[in-house]
Amino acid sequence: MPSPYVVNIIDGEGSSRILNGSYAVTADVGGYDNASINPDSQVIAAGTDTYDFLVAATGTLTLHVTEEGTAGGTAVVGATFVRCDSGGTAYGDPVVSVAGGNAEFPFVPFAASGAPTIYYRQTLSADDHEFDTTLKSLTMTTSTETVEVANPLAALRTINLTDANYAGLPIETGDLTFTAN
Secondary structure, eight states: OOOOOOOOOBBTOOOOOOOOOOEEEEOTTTTTEEEEEEEEEEETTTTTTOOOOOEEOEEEEEEEEEESSTTTTTTOOOOEEEEETOOOOEEEEEEEOTTSSSEEEEEEOOOOSOOOOOOEEEEEETTTTTTOSOOOEEOOOSEEHHHEEOOOOOOOOOOOOBOOTTOOOSSSOOOOOOOOO
């Protein structure tokens, strides 16, 4: 039996010609707890050509959200983030900033060298705060890291309303409602 078989994984998938039999399975995945491979043994059987495995990470990425984007800034509660792949597809449950402005992604990969890139994006903020929706990325070299995120107050806008029939005549009182499309 020509064992061991090394299956190179790229974007979550790999393939190899493996003979039927019973195998111990180990992982060598940068940034992850390789001992967490599940299952750690596998019977390869005729008629079954796809096998699924899981490996876990143990790092924590904290996104500290403030109006200024600084460690000492005014905390923003309610900013929502999702983990993504490099194409921007979201995975897992969103995380939301709580009192103090922290939103935490648990179970992210890290390594002193060779860790994979972590992607995330913001999808929501507090009602009166602006935010950047672009895909962000980083590589964690320690088990816990904090990224400062700015969610400034929305700009103060001046809205003028005048009479359509008398040019420049200001409307004394009233309300305009702006609803997002």
